Amino acid sequence: MEGTAAVVGSGPNGLGAAVVLARAGLEVTVFEAAPSPGGAARSSDLLGPGTVVDLGSAVHPFGAASPLFSRLGLHRHGLEWLHPPVVAAHPLDDGPPGLLHRSLERTAEELGPDGRAWSALHRGVVERWEETVESVLGPLVRPPAHPLALAGFGLRAPWPAAATARALFRTEQARGLFAGSAAHSVLPARHVLTSAFGTLFGAAAHATGWPVARGGSQAIVDALVADLREHGGRVVAGTPVTDLDQVRPADVVLLDLTPRQVLGLRGLELPARYRRALARWRYGTASYKVDLLLDGPVPWRDPRVGRAGTVHVGGTLAQIDAAESEARAGRVPERPFVLVAQQGAADPSRAPEGRQVLWAYAHVPHGCDDPVAGERVLAQIERFAPGLRDRVLARVDTPPSRLEAWNANLVGGDIGGGALDGLQQVFRPAVRADPYATGAPGVWLCSSSTPPGGGVHGMAGDHAARSALRDLARRRRSGG
Ligand SMILES: Cc1cc2nc3c(=O)[nH]c(=O)nc-3n(C[C@H](O)[C@H](O)[C@H](O)COP(=O)(O)OP(=O)(O)OC[C@H]3O[C@@H](n4cnc5c(N)ncnc54)[C@H](O)[C@@H]3O)c2cc1C
Secondary structure, three states, X not given: OOOEEEXXXXXXXXXXXXXXXXXXXOEEEEEOOOOXXXXXXXXXXXXXOXXXXXXXXXXXXXXXXXXXXXXXXXXXXXXXXXXXXXXXXXXXXXXXXXXXOOOHHHHHXXXXXXXXXXXXXXXXXXXXXXXXXHHHOOOOOOOXXXXXXXXXXXXXXXXXXXXXXXXXXXXXXXXXXXXXHHHXXXXXXXXXXXXXXXXXXXXXXXXXXXXXXXXXXXXXHHHHHXXXXXXXXXXXXXXXXXXXXXXXXOOEEEEOOOHHHHHHOEOOOOOHHHHHHHHOOOOXXXXXXXXXXXOOOOOOOOHHHHHEEEXXXXXXXXXXXXXXXXXXXXXXXXXXXXXXXXXXXXXXXXXXXXXXXXXXXXXXXXXXXXXXXXXXXXXXXXXXXXXHHHHEEEEEEEOHHHHHHHOOOOHHHOOOOOOOOHHHHOOOOOOOOOOOEOOOOOEEEOXXXXXXXOOOOOHHHHHHHHHHXXXXXXXXXXXX
């Protein structure tokens, strides 16, 4: 199809949208505020020469599972998923850690008395993984492409993760693994629908794994940009868009922005009702990031934890739930839930020989920059890895305000483009038949504030671009 497209913002969704539009034949320009493309999927040598630090996203279960990324064949542009020997570990004060493996059978076997329940909960979703992913990575307001797969998954989804874990599992290992996976939703485990996250992340581990990108998450961005260029598109970096006239004329405009930024754009006439809905949009709990360079491996009390790509540092189910509830209530948790990535377990290129880059963030109250959070992140890791502090060669804390200064979409340090609770779980950013339509002719929203929400998978971009193309074809047919 002939025509021109402008995309504002070059996160994975903006780039995903741009590639879909370029492949459809449009002439695409992506405008990016930052000096380089990639949004929250960029990497740098933040911790010194020879280090590769993922400045935002690190671990990519839904990148590996993304129908868009596989359709595009991003491996042609050098993207390679690397898998750690253990998918995720959940260390505990007492007893061995919970370990999540690619193999469902091995995970179940090691979970002993909870093995059968673990299998029963995940097997059906793993067996219908591709259909499930296509449905959950799409707008839930549309009829699902695979109703049966979604129904199987949906039976488990509505329950709070805490209730599911307590009903099904007896050991803290299984409960912790499930609660840790559910906590990727950035919601307390007592919150409805968190079982959906627990089950989905668990099933993803067994179906596709939770890999990292060889050479840093930046490789995902570089592959998308290469594909865009291959199809005639271009990225104009260092160009914050404040007025839509900067990007016009264009037949379609896609905004990889969150509602607050959309409302701040000049030259965009939105229907009053949609504008009011965007003004009601709620941002969620923030992340406080801590990156460490260590002079060797993390001294985990149980060395098996060192083989995991992801470590859920938060203790028991009850402790994780309490930490998430504290952060939501506006207090820095004494013992925060900390997500740790050890990309080096899969990709030795991340640090100079003998060193290790450790990536971590804790959930803290929205917009809270209190440096005590950084100390508590270290204390939490040290709880399961005594002597960690003695190994630290370099440390960089990135509190919520700095995350937002780096990428305006991370409002108040919310890394998901808006809270994932209440109506916002399904209706992102407003209740409407096409969640990507802004109501302004030719202007579409494609960020993680639209379905399916946060994560590096590009699927919001894919769906938004397809909506835009369908609409453009309709306008052309009707001579508009
Ligand atoms: C610390 C952190 C850890 C994360 N961990 C993971 C993880 O392990 N796995 C995972 O899958 N996901 C993770 N995520 C989430 C994931 O990175 C995001 O959900 C994803 O990047 C969202 O993509 P997006 O395209 O919607 O927006 P973004 O990636 O946020 O990109 C938006 C882009 O728009 C640009 N922009 C904003 N305003 C303007 C403007 N006015 N003009 C021009 N450009 C503008 C920004 O500079 C940015 O480049 C993490 C995020 C963070 C911050």
